[in-house]
Amino acid sequence: MHHVKKKIARIVDELITFFYAAGGTDFDIKIREDEEQHAIFFRSNYDEAHFPKIEQLCRYLNQGRSPAVEESYWGLAGGGDLEAESEMLLIGAMIDHADIKIKDGYITFYLYRYRG
Amino acid sequence: MFPIENFKETIRMKPFIFARKLLWLICGSLFLFAFLTGSPMEILGGMWRIVQHKAGLIADNFAVGGIAATFFNAGCIMAIALLLFQILKVNITGPGIACILLCAGFSMFGKDIINIWPIIAGVFLYAKRHKDDFNKYIYNALYGTALAPIITEIAQIRGDWITFAIAILIGLGIGFILPPLSTYCLRVHQGYSLYNVGFSAGLVGTLAVSIMRSFGYKPESQLVWVYENDVRVLVYLLVLFAGLFVLGWYLSGWSIKTWFQIFRHSGRLMSDFVLMDGLPPVLMNMGSLGIVSVLYLLAIGGSVNGATIGGIFTIVGFGAFGKHMKNVLPIIAGVVLGSLLKIWNIYDPSVQLAALFGTCLAPISGQFGWKYGVAAGFLHSSMVLSIGVFHGGLNLYNNGFSAGMVALILVPLIESIEGEKLNHASR
Numbered sequence: 001m002h003h004v005k006k007k008i009a010r011i012v013d014e015l016i017t018f019f020y021a022a023g024g025t026d027f028d029i030k031i032r033e034d035e036e037q038h039a040i041f042f043r044s045n046y047d048e049a050h051f052p053k054i055e056q057l058c059r060y061l062n063q064g065r066s067p068a069v070e071e072s073y074w075g076l077a078g079g080g081d082l083e084a085e086s087e088m089l090l091i092g093a094m095i096d097h098a099d100i101k102i103k104d105g106y107i108t109f110y111l112y113r114y115r116g
Numbered sequence: 117m118f119p120i121e122n123f124k125e126t127i128r129m130k131p132f133i134f135a136r137k138l139l140w141l142i143c144g145s146l147f148l149f150a151f152l153t154g155s156p157m158e159i160l161g162g163m164w165r166i167v168q169h170k171a172g173l174i175a176d177n178f179a180v181g182g183i184a185a186t187f188f189n190a191g192c193i194m195a196i197a198l199l200l201f202q203i204l205k206v207n208i209t210g211p212g213i214a215c216i217l218l219c220a221g222f223s224m225f226g227k228d229i230i231n232i233w234p235i236i237a238g239v240f241l242y243a244k245r246h247k248d249d250f251n252k253y254i255y256n257a258l259y260g261t262a263l264a265p266i267i268t269e270i271a272q273i274r275g276d277w278i279t280f281a282i283a284i285l286i287g288l289g290i291g292f293i294l295p296p297l298s299t300y301c302l303r304v305h306q307g308y309s310l311y312n313v314g315f316s317a318g319l320v321g322t323l324a325v326s327i328m329r330s331f332g333y334k335p336e337s338q339l340v341w342v343y344e345n346d347v348r349v350l351v352y353l354l355v356l357f358a359g360l361f362v363l364g365w366y367l368s369g370w371s372i373k374t375w376f377q378i379f380r381h382s383g384r385l386m387s388d389f390v391l392m393d394g395l396p397p398v399l400m401n402m403g404s405l406g407i408v409s410v411l412y413l414l415a416i417g418g419s420v421n422g423a424t425i426g427g428i429f430t431i432v433g434f435g436a437f438g439k440h441m442k443n444v445l446p447i448i449a450g451v452v453l454g455s456l457l458k459i460w461n462i463y464d465p466s467v468q469l470a471a472l473f474g475t476c477l478a479p480i481s482g483q484f485g486w487k488y489g490v491a492a493g494f495l496h497s498s499m500v501l502s503i504g505v506f507h508g509g510l511n512l513y514n515n516g517f518s519a520g521m522v523a524l525i526l527v528p529l530i531e532s533i534e535g536e537k538l539n540h541a542s543r
Contacts, residue, residue, distance in 0.1 A: 002246050063391055068206045071252035071295070073386045075302035086307065086387045093386075 003074070004115075007094060008038055010078035011111065014091050015042050017078075022054060023047025026106075037096075040111040054107060056085070058100050060092040061111065069093040124367060131395040132207040138363075138399075139198055139208065139216055142356065146191035146220065149352050154184020163189060163229070170272065170338060171226045171265035173509035174465060177422040178224075178342040183349060186224050186422050193223035193232065197258055204251035210388035210398070210437035214310075215258050217433025222262070224422035224429075226512040231264035234284045238291015245292075256295040259313035262513040263290050263321055269335050269510060270328075290320055305523035307385030308483070310438045310476040314516015321507030321517075328508075337509030341465050342421040350410065350420055357406030357432065364399025375400040382482035383438035390436055402435035405444065409472060412448065418468045427472025434476070443482035443489065444475045450493020458498065470497045473515030477522060484530050496522045 012029060019027065023046050030041040046054060070093050077090050099110040150159055162185020169180045177186035197219045201208055208216070219227065239257035243250045250257075270283035298316040309315060325335060368374045374397035381387050389398045409428040413420050420428075431439060451471040455462035462471075474496040481489020500518035511517055 002248075060391070066207065066209075067249070067252045068254050069211055069386065069388075071248075072211070072255040072298070073302065073307075075299040076307045076385055085381065085392075086384050089388055089391060090386050092391075 004038070007070075007074055007077070008040065008113070010074065011091050011094055011113075012040060012042070013078035014087055015040075015044075015109070018057065018088065019044040019046060022050035035115070037115060038113045040095075040109070040113075042109040042111065043106060045106050048105075053085075054102075057088050058098075060088045061095065061098040061100065061109070063089070063092040065096045065113075066093040128394060131390050132209055132212070134395060135208045135213055135390065136198070136202070139194070139213065142217075143191055143194040143198060143220070145352075145356060146187045146194060149348075150184045150186075150188035150191060153187070153348060154182060158182060159184045159188045162186070167228050167230050168272075169268075169340075171228065171231055171268040171512075172335060173265075173337055173504060173512065173514055174225060174423050174469070175338060175340045176225050176342050178346075179340045179422075183346060189228055190220045190223040192229050193227055194220035196229075196232070200254060200258070204249075204254055206251050206254050209390040211255060211386065213390070213398075213402075214430075214433040214437035215255055218430045219258055219261070221426035221429030221433070222512050224426045226426075227261055227264050228268075231267040231287075232261040234267050234287020235260045235263060235291040235294075238288040239295060240291070241288060242292045242295050253295055256298055256313065257291065259298075259513075260291055260294045260317065262313060262317040262511055262516070263287075263324070265510045265512060266290065266321065266324055273333060286324065290324070293320060301520065302385070305520050306527060308477065308479045308523040308527050309516065309519040310383070310385060310434055310479065311473070311513050311516025311519060312385065314476070314511070314513025315520025317511045317513055318503070318507060318517025318520065321511035325506070325508045325510060335508035335510055337504055339465060341419065341423065343419050345414075345420050349425070350414075353410050353420065353425070353428065354407065357403045357410070359403070360399050360406065360432075361403025364396045364401075364403060367396035368400065372400065375404070378440045379442040381440070382479050383440065383443045384479035384483055385438065387438045387479075388436075389438075389440075398436045401440050402432045404441060405435045405439060406432040408441065412471070413468065416452075416468070417463045419465075423465070424468055424472060427469055431472060431475055434478075438482075439475055439478045440482075442486075443478035446481040446486040446489025447471075447475045447477050447493035447496070449486075450474075450490040450495075451497045452493075453490060454494045454497040460501070466501055467497060470500045470515060473513075474500065474519065476516055476519045480523065480526065480530070484534060488526070488530055492522055492526055495526065 024044040026045045028043040032039045095111045096114045097112040101108045162181030166177050166181040166189055197216045236257045239253045240250050243253045267283045267287045271280045273279045298313050301316040302312055378397055378401050409431050448471050460467050474493055477492040480492045499522055500515050503518045504514045
């Protein structure tokens with residue numbers, strides 16, 4: 001397993017880019033790693049008009065990790081256009097599990113990426 | 117719950133299980149068609165000729181080994197790809213369908229049951245070198261076989277065990293360098309060319325052929341092409357694609373609305389239509405693209421032979437991973453327009469392939485609009501006919517190489533023109 005940290009950075013980059021496009025102006029980001037996994041905490045506000053896209057993002061983030069897709073296409077993550085749907089799908093392929101909470105105009109993600 | 121509802125629920129919840137079974141069915145149909153059109157001895161003889169023949173562009177296996185052996189070879193390669201997915205426990209969704217059908221398609225002109233292995237083994241060594249599971253690199257391994265003709269070419273220089281061993285070593289080397297290079301190349305075209313490995317394989321092929329030339333060996337491209345259409349092949353293809361469409365239509369509750377919903381996607385990498393919209397509309401998309409591709413070739417007076425079926429299978433496969441009617445047709449229109457203004461004809465072999473394989477630039481029309489798609493197709497048809505000389509026809513994905521170049525030039529230009537409209541949040 002290589003480029004692990006670069007991939008984590010790309011995931012965060014994509015989320016920031018996505019939420020900028022979704023009207024986000026207030027971001028909290030935390031990354032924590034231990035022996036078993038990397039955990040990304042991401043919190044942002046958003047413009048209600050973009051809620052359908054955010055719902056779609058939530059669906060993509062819970063599709064389950066796909067190591068083969070990740071290894072072939074992770075190079076695309078982090079460099080794309082705002083709101084690029086295809087790259088959200090890619091982020092979904094790069095994480096194992098997502099806990100998502102939506103409250104008071106803010107969305108909070110806990111994204112987990114197991115090692116190995 | 118009735119069994120049929122169970123069946124539909126399985127497709128909705130676990131599309132990869134149904135996709136795998138469907139691909140095995142298509143694989144079986146290739147074998148069946150082979151045995152319906154030729155005897156076992158004819159197939160055996162044809163396979164021997166295919167394995168021995170130079171595999172570089174353009175060697176239509178219909179002419180080299182006959183129709184039956186061509187389909188048998190395609191069935192074998194497709195079965196190998198499917199087995200690899202199954203053994204390595206990789207789920208088959210859009211990227212998997214595209215990869216497996218592409219392999220089957222290119223087995224009709226270039227890939228055979230011998231020349232693919234050194235590159236696959238090279239990618240395996242790369243995975244082991246990085247202490248990774250091979251299943252992460254399955255796409256690199258299978259797509260990487262674009263350079264399989266180099267193995268055949270080198271092995272035949274003297275035809276003895278020394279050149280055979282050198283060919284294997286070079287194949288291992290190619291497989292070893294392709295994964296990191298392919299990842300890097302993605303950044304260059306930003307996912308606007310669907311045949312990413314075609315771009316990286318083009319670069320590796322150019323390097324390999326340059327080295328071969330500097331040692332005095334000059335691989336030459338070839339044109340082995342069947343011009344007549346075989347009715348049996350046409351019937352097989354149209355039944356297969358109509359079957360896919362009808363199956364998808366049925367699974368969608370006899371509604372084509374879901375198929376049209378696919379058209380809203382740009383198709384840019386990595387647009388996995390199976391995960392985005394479900395398998396039933398994807399089947400309609402694949403079937404319709406296949407039918408239109410066949411009809412296009414017939415309309416222009418082209419040939420439905422091994423090479424063009426390779427293009428058709430690739431389009432159909434990428435119907436699950438980036439291509440749909442709305443983003444593909446402008447590219448084809450650009451190639452057609454080019455043939456009206458340029459010095460070649462729309463029915464010339466290379467131009468037929470340019471129209472089919474050039475559709476890997478479909479994300480450009482999907483993202484920026486049909487006009488840019490037409491421009492991409494127009495430019496691609498010029499680029500692809502000039503660029504093959506660099507790798508001596510030994511990169512089977514010559515169109516992917518060309519498309520990567522076109523995307524690299526065109527996309528920044530389009531973004532500079534359209535940037536403010538596209539990136540409204542960048543203000």
